Amino acid sequence: MKSHSERTRVVIAQIVLVILSFMCMFFFYILIINSTRSHVELQKGFSFLPSTHFAKNLTNVLNDGTLPVVNGIINSLIVAACSAALSTYFSAMTAFGLYVYDFKLRKAAFTFIMAIMVMPTQVTALGFLRLITNMGMYDTVLPLIIPSIASPAVFYFMYSYMESSLPAALVEAARIDGASEFRIFNQIVIPIMKPAIAVQAIFTFVGSWNNYFIPALVLQTKKKMTLPILIATLRGADYMNFDMGKIYMMIMVAIVPIIIVYLFLSRFIIAGITLGGVKE
Helix, strand or coil, X not given: CCCHHHHHHHHHHHHHHHHHHHXXXXXXXXXXXXXXXXXXXXXXXXXXXXXXXXXXXXXXXXXXXXXXXXXXXXXXXXXXXXXHHHHHHHHHHHHHHHHHCCCXXXXXXXXXXXXXXXXXXXXXXXXXXXXXXXXXXXXXXXXXXXXXXXXXXXXXXXXXXXXXXXXXXXXXXXXXXXXXXXXXXXXXXXXXXXXXXXXXXXXXXXXXXXXXXHHHHHCCCHHHCCHHHHHHHHHCCCHHHCCHHHHHHHHHHHHHXXXXXXXXXXXXXXXXXXXXXXCC
């Protein structure tokens, strides 16, 4: 039986969680409500009740000739999905190499990767822009996808997860059975790493989907732009063409794929974070 103090702590914890959940969901609710209201209604002030302009706002967003929203959604999906796939796969492969193989520069390589992780993107932005321009990749989505192969933060998570969940004896047993290194990685390590891969896939997808700084530097053609740039373009419209209802609808359209990806992979989140943070 729980004591009175324990029951009190449980009740307080539940109340706090309910409040935090309400605070998190409140902003989504307001976003949905505002996407159903017209620009004039939004100017009148705040409202808890939905209006009747949802279909009109959606039509205005999708049919805007100066704002290729469908292209933006496709571009963002391509960039985010490819970035998530490349980042998780190659980061897991790099972590596998440093975890399994014992060589002289192992600690130096690990330290170098960790040093890159703390380096801000803005520091290398100018050099990166000159590099992709010289390589002929300016105004393409390739510079948004290819660098995701080297992701120090994802690597560190994968490495920590392997330390807690991948027995070295299992790899040695597979080698004794004659399995190649790529077969060991793809058929033994990857299935074990599924929770960690799912967690980092969500984080990488969301980070790439919401990324504004690098796409704004690289992309110039509207049909190649991602959604965050298009939203900023819509927000920066002149006063006569400014429509707050379209902006809220655009933001809501932008978060739908993130919610879908989260719901699809959410069952791995708790297992991935928990197992990745526990060592033997």
